[in-house]
Amino acid sequence: MKQQTVHADKVQLAYAAILSKATTLSIVFVILGYVVYIFQLLPLSVPIEQVSENWHLRASEFHQHIHAPFGWSALSDFGKGDALSYISILYLGAVTMFCLVAAGFAFLKEKNAIYTAISFVQLLVLIFAATGIISGGH
Amino acid sequence: MVLKNIRDWIVPGVLLMLFMIMPEIACAAETAMVADTAWWVWVLGLFVFSFVLGIVAVVAGVGGGVLYVPIVSSFFPFHIDFVRGTGLLVALAGALSAGAPLLRKGLANLKMALSMSLIGSISSIAGALVGLALPENVIQLSLGLTILGITVIMFLSKNSAYPQIEKPDSLSQVLQIYGIYYDEHLKKEVNWQIHRTPVGLLLFIVIGFMAGMFGLGAGWANVPVFNLVLGAPLRVSVATSVFVLSVNDTAAAWVYLHKGAVLPLIAVPSVAGMMLGTKIGAKLLTKVHTNVVRRVVITLLGVAGLRALLKGFGI
Numbered sequence: 001m002k003q004q005t006v007h008a009d010k011v012q013l014a015y016a017a018i019l020s021k022a023t024t025l026s027i028v029f030v031i032l033g034y035v036v037y038i039f040q041l042l043p044l045s046v047p048i049e050q051v052s053e054n055w056h057l058r059a060s061e062f063h064q065h066i067h068a069p070f071g072w073s074a075l076s077d078f079g080k081g082d083a084l085s086y087i088s089i090l091y092l093g094a095v096t097m098f099c100l101v102a103a104g105f106a107f108l109k110e111k112n113a114i115y116t117a118i119s120f121v122q123l124l125v126l127i128f129a130a131t132g133i134i135s136g137g138h
Numbered sequence: 139m140v141l142k143n144i145r146d147w148i149v150p151g152v153l154l155m156l157f158m159i160m161p162e163i164a165c166a167a168e169t170a171m172v173a174d175t176a177w178w179v180w181v182l183g184l185f186v187f188s189f190v191l192g193i194v195a196v197v198a199g200v201g202g203g204v205l206y207v208p209i210v211s212s213f214f215p216f217h218i219d220f221v222r223g224t225g226l227l228v229a230l231a232g233a234l235s236a237g238a239p240l241l242r243k244g245l246a247n248l249k250m251a252l253s254m255s256l257i258g259s260i261s262s263i264a265g266a267l268v269g270l271a272l273p274e275n276v277i278q279l280s281l282g283l284t285i286l287g288i289t290v291i292m293f294l295s296k297n298s299a300y301p302q303i304e305k306p307d308s309l310s311q312v313l314q315i316y317g318i319y320y321d322e323h324l325k326k327e328v329n330w331q332i333h334r335t336p337v338g339l340l341l342f343i344v345i346g347f348m349a350g351m352f353g354l355g356a357g358w359a360n361v362p363v364f365n366l367v368l369g370a371p372l373r374v375s376v377a378t379s380v381f382v383l384s385v386n387d388t389a390a391a392w393v394y395l396h397k398g399a400v401l402p403l404i405a406v407p408s409v410a411g412m413m414l415g416t417k418i419g420a421k422l423l424t425k426v427h428t429n430v431v432r433r434v435v436i437t438l439l440g441v442a443g444l445r446a447l448l449k450g451f452g453i
Contacts, residue, residue, distance in 0.1 A: 012241045012248050020238035027235075027413070034406040038181075051403050052177035058274065059219040059399035070398040085402035089227065093395060095234055096388040103248065114313065115249060122256050122385065129263050129389045132396035 011106040011115075018102040022095040026088070033088035042081035045069050051082075071132055097126050177403070184214060185407035188228070192415020197422060198435040200292070201383070202412045203229030203355025205435065208285045208442035211278075212449075216404055218277060219270065222353025223394035224405045226387045229355025231409045232416060233384035240377040243319070247374060250315045250332070250364070251381035257339055258346030258382060259389035265350025266393035279450025281352050285443030288358050292436050295362055300328065301369040309335040310368075319374060332368040341367060342382070350390035355383055 036042055046068045054062050063070065069083040074090065077083035104119035128134065188206070195202040207225040211218045240246040269277060306316065316331040332338075341363045349356040357379050364375035394400050 012244070012246070015248060016238040016241035019234065019241070023234040023238070027231075030406055031410065034402060034410075037402060038178075048177055048403065051401060052180065055216050055220060055401060055404065058217055059223075059270070059397055062217070062220075063398045068398070068401070070400070071396045082402065085406065086400075089400060089402060089405060090395065092227065092231065092234075093388055093391050096384050103252075112314075115252065118252050118256055122252060122259065125256070125259050125263075126385070126389055126392070129259075129392035132392070134263065135267060135393045135396040 011103055011110065011112075014106040015099050015103045018099045019095070022098050026092045026095050029088040029091050030085075033085040037081040037085035040081055042079060042084065044082045045077050045080045046082060093130065097123060097130070100126070180214065181403060181407050184210070184404065185411040187214075188408045188411030189415040189418075192412040192417075193419035193422065194415075194431060194435060195412075196416050196419030198432040200432075200435060201229060201355035201357035202232055202416065203353070203387075204285075204288060204358050205439065205442075206408065206412070207353050208281065208446055209438065210408075211281075212442050212445045216401075218274060218281075219394075219397075219399040220401050220404055222269065223391070223399035224401075224408050225353035225355070226349075226391040226394060227400065227405050228408050228412045229357075229383060230387040230391055231413055232355070233380045233387065235413060235416075236380050237384060240380060243377075244317070245319055245373055246377035246381055247315065247317050247370075248381065249313065250368075250370065250374075251378045251385070253313050253315060253335075254338065254342045255346075255382045255385035258342040258349075258386045261343045261346035262350030262386040262390040263393055265347035265352075266390040267350075268347075269351035269353075270393070270397050270399060275450050275452060277352075277450075278446050282443050282445070282447025282450055284348060284352060284354075285439055285446060289436055289440045289443055291358065291362065292432075292439070295366075297362070297365050297372050297375075299372045301365065301371065303331050303333050303369040305333065306331040307333045307335050317374065319371075321371075321373065328371060330369075330371050330374060332370050334367055334369070338363055338368045346386045349383075349386050350393070353390070353394070356386065357383060 037044070038048065046066050050066055051068060054065050057065065062068075069077045069080065069086050074083045074086040078087070100119050100123040104116055104123060107115040107119055187210070191205050191209070192202055195205055203225050206228050207221055210216070210224075211221040214221070237246070241248065310316070310332045313335065315335070316329075318327055318329050320326075321328045341359075345356045345359040345363065348354065348359070357376075360379035360382050361372075361375045364370045364378055365372050370378065391400075
C-alpha cells in the first residue's frame with residue numbers, strides 16, 4: 001500500500017500546533033465564562049433580564065440604556081460574571097494573532113522574507129483592529 | 139430526468155410556501171410573544187436552533203455563518219447588530235476548530251490564505267465600520283439582496299474538482315503559491331498551481347467588505363474564487379477558505395466587539411450550538427441525501443433573503 005506523504009511544511013505545522021491548543025483553550029474559556037455568567041456564580045454588572053429587555057435595540061442605543069461591559073473596558077470589571085464571559089470572547093478574537101506570531105517567526109527562520117513580512121503586517125492589521133482605535137474603542 | 143428534478147424540488151417548494159405564510163402568523167403573535175417570553179427560553183431556543191443549523195450547514199456543504207445571520211435576524215427578537223456580531227463569531231469559531239487538521243494534511247495552503255487575507259482583512263474592517271454606521275433598513279435591504287445573490291450563486295455554481303492550469307501567473311510565482319497534496323479520492327498526489335492572482339486579490343477585497351458588513355462567513359464566495367477564478371483544486375479551495383475566513387472574520391469581529399455589538403448572552407449559545415451541530419453533521423454526512431438538504435438550504439436562504447428585503451422596505 002502506498003504510504004501517504006505529509007505535504008504540510010514546517011510553517012503550516014507550527015501554525016497548526018498553536019491553532020489547535022489556543023482554540024481548545026478558547027472553547028473551554030468561553031463555556032466556563034458563560035456558565036459563571038448565566039448561573040450568576042459571580043455578581044453581574046447588569047442583570048440578565050435587563051439585557052434581554054433591550055436586545056432589540058441597536059448596539060449604540062443598547063449601551064446608552066444600560067452599561068453592560070464591552071470592548072477592553074470589560075477588563076476593569078473582571079470580577080463580574082458578564083465581564084468574564086465577555087473577556088472569554090475577547091480571547092477567542094486573539095487566537096488568530098497567536099498563530100500569526102508563530103507563522104511569522106517560522107517564516108523568519110526559513111529566511112522567507114516575503115511571508116515574514118506578510119505575516120507580521122497581517123498581525124499588525126489585527127492588532128490595530130483589536131486596539132479599537134478605528135472603531136472608537138472602549 | 140425532468141420528473142426526477144421536479145421531485146427533488148418538492149420538499150423545498152413546500153417549505154418555501156410554509157415560510158411565506160409563516161411570517162404573517164409570526165408577526166401577529168410577535169409583539170406579545172417577545173414581551174412575555176423569559177430570556178432563557180430565547181437563549182435555549184437559540185442554542186437548539188444553532189445546533190440544527192450546524193448539522194444542516196455541514197450536510198449541505200455551506201458555512202454556518204451565511205445561514206445564521208439572515209435566519210436568526212428574521213425569527214429571533216435580537217437587533218441585527220447583535221446578530222451580525224454573533225454571526226462573525228460563529229463563523230470564526232467554526233473556522234478555528236476546523237483549521238488545524240486541514241493544515242496538517244497539507245490541504246490548506248497557508249501562503250495562498252495569507253496573500254488573500256491580508257487585503258481581505260483590511261476591507262472587512264472597513265465593511266464592519268460601514269455596516270454598523272448604516273441605518274437598519276439599508277442594512278436589511280442590502281443583506282436581502284446579498285443573500286438572494288448568494289442563493290443564485292449556490293444554485294448555479296458548478297465547482298471544478300481538479301482545474302487544469304497550463305501556465306501560472308507571475309505574481310503567484312513570486313508569492314510561491316503552488317503545492318502538492320495527497321488526494322484520498324484519487325489515491326494519488328496532486329500537484330497544483332494558480333493563475334489570475336491579481337483578479338483574485340481584487341475579488342477578496344469585495345468579499346472581505348461584505349463579510350464584515352453583514353457578519354457573514356464568506357466561504358460561499360471564497361471557495362468559488364479560489365476554485366473557479368484562481369484554479370486551485372476544490373479540496374484545497376475549501377480548506378484554504380477556512381483560513382481566509384478566520385483572519386477576515388477576526389478583523390471584523392474586533393470592530394463589532396468595540397462597538398458593543400456582541401452580547402455573550404446571545405453569542406455563546408450560538409457558537410456552542412453551531413459547533414456541536416457541525417460535529418454531528420459531519421457524522422451524518424454519509425447517511426443523508428445531501429442533495430435534498432442542499433436544496434432545502436438554498437430555499438431557506440432564498441426565503442430569509444426575501445424577508446430581509448421586505449423588512450428593508452418596511453413591509
